[in-house]
Amino acid sequence: MIAEIITIGDELLIGQVIDTNSAWMGEVLNQIGIKVNRITSISDNRDEIISTLKEASKRAHLVLITGGLGPTNDDITKKTLADFFRVNMRFDEKAFEDVVHLFSIRGREVSAINRLQAEVPENCITLYNKVGTAPGMWFDEADVVYVSMPGVPYEMKYLMENEVIPRVKKRFKTPFIVHSTILTFGIGESFLAEKIASFENKLPSHIKLAYLPSAGSVRLRLSGSGDDEEGLKKEIEGLTKELSDIIPEFIYGYGKDELPRVVGDLLKSNGLTLATAESCSGGFMAHLITSIPGSSAYYMGSSVTYSNESKTQLLNIPPSLIEMHGAVSEPVVLAMVEAVKKLFNVDCAIATTGVAGPGGGTPEKPVGTVWVGVSTPHETKAYVLKLGDNRLRTIEVAALSGLNLLRKGLLKK
């Protein structure tokens, strides 16, 4: 059961708008066992639309189309669909009632141009849109279903959830697809691949493994498809367990977990509080932590000490210690983490000091050298990282590493 998505609009091709609709539709279809094979973005151009529809109809059973349904001249999807199917337009009274109703609750007059929004190709089933003025359309022709929806994300989502998905489930027999995502931190893609090579090589053909890397972390995704949902779920569960047992020290979560949320949940469930002292990460660790709603329950704040003087003024780091070891050193990061713990009167703390670059590197401490200090109620430890010469990546990985090291520290006791 194969689907394709076609998104229509010049704004997608010149980069004015990022196509977020396709990813959302891909995820929703995937959840009901429909594989999206291709996503195509094209301009508001009649010939492009028709040729893309023709190609898609040869490959897919379901073609979802978004965009080009507005009331203005550049929106030509509806007329082009009528041409594609060689049919005329009809006026849909009920769709027009929806338009009139929507305008009345927004306190606006219906204009002649809005009347056109209730016209649809005569071979479609109208999908009534309660949250916008352009109706969706469902065409079932020569064993292919085509669905046309507005490009406005919340209108598309309304129609998908209330009209399209229920109809698709009725119309097609869909296989079961089961996913499991394992979230790792602190190991590169190639090292991970080596560690799990024998696991990967013996996977059956209906199970796929994908590596999804981002700064400092790699997500591993197991996907299986088949007809026996229960059996498949058990199989994927078993494989997830097996994979987890090979690399337990690198796993911080599963599925949609996020590292700052995992750390926050650990702190909350242990009734612990946290503060941070940031030099090279420059406030980014505080930002990651406070991105999570409710973080004020366990996070007290950060001393971002970006100069040697501020390390002394705010955290009482002796100038002699900085002079002797350098600001990027184990003794200084340990002094920072202890000091900030006292200053905020908290149970746990994380500190960073490093050379983010591009300037400031030396042969002994090249750009990318970062010391991270972590303190839990049980121990205080320092770690050194080598993060390379991309400033923003170093800031990001330093901050995430601090959180991951605290996570590991909290699990240890």
Add this chain to the structure above:
Amino acid sequence: MIAEIITIGDELLIGQVIDTNSAWMGEVLNQIGIKVNRITSISDNRDEIISTLKEASKRAHLVLITGGLGPTNDDITKKTLADFFRVNMRFDEKAFEDVVHLFSIRGREVSAINRLQAEVPENCITLYNKVGTAPGMWFDEADVVYVSMPGVPYEMKYLMENEVIPRVKKRFKTPFIVHSTILTFGIGESFLAEKIASFENKLPSHIKLAYLPSAGSVRLRLSGSGDDEEGLKKEIEGLTKELSDIIPEFIYGYGKDELPRVVGDLLKSNGLTLATAESCSGGFMAHLITSIPGSSAYYMGSSVTYSNESKTQLLNIPPSLIEMHGAVSEPVVLAMVEAVKKLFNVDCAIATTGVAGPGGGTPEKPVGTVWVGVSTPHETKAYVLKLGDNRLRTIEVAALSGLNLLRKGLLKK
């Protein structure tokens, strides 16, 4: 001059990753007069890749491909390209040196699998990647140029800016396109459109005006195309000046300026230092400031005081003041900005306190209410903002607003 973009990766089709690369590439190509006609996302599947390449080569002069270049088994783009061109692979010594160098500065060993990353199809020009382990590849075959790049956004951007765009400009004759971008902050798109309506309506047909909104700011881009480069440049310059004169109070820069850099340059040129005190912005203002290389010359740090207690402990805000007015109030933000200025012994300071949400709102102070305090050597002032109910957007706009208000304060004297 037509281009197509092909993005490869199962993660795009199941909605795990949103394709942001295509929009970025579309914008960059558009700026040099190349029209992107189609964006296609497909899976890591040999036959799909080959058929998509074949189709694209019939329609476009330039085909940009991202994704599927990692070292693991699911990354098959490189091998498939060799099959498509019917060539063998060769080992690229220089690409391997890049891999070895990158691993050494990250303090890691090169594994056998990483050696494979330096293999490329023998008919390509290697595009050396200084920020990642997968090189880009440039193929010029039968009047079509194909470029393959990694899917990791910052690696793709590095290769586009340093290798692909310069080569494309040399290889193809592109029309003269002149752009001018005017950067505004603190005014919504529709209000801006009203203010500049008469300017916009009288633009000649070869000049286009685009509105590019993002959190808190709108970029206005004037683009002209034609054969007379010098005349076009002068015309766009004149229009930029004319447009600037209509809305001077909202403009913080031009072209590729960034607000944190503009503020940093102002501080540096006036020999001034800065510190921040952040409650609702949670360290994000510090992060924006420290994202700029060299910011340690003028930025001393931040007190991120995320709890009432930490506002008292670190900034000596009297508990009675918080009790009387609430933490989100003019008196508290003024006290914060004055306190942090003394604490870090600096010339300028910015403070934020607000309700980022989703919790914590009241009828008088709904979610999205943010107080910003700004202190320069000349004055200290507080401002209230209403930023709505999207937590991450509120954090971002609060931080950017603080920087913009400092900028305006520094220009005043």
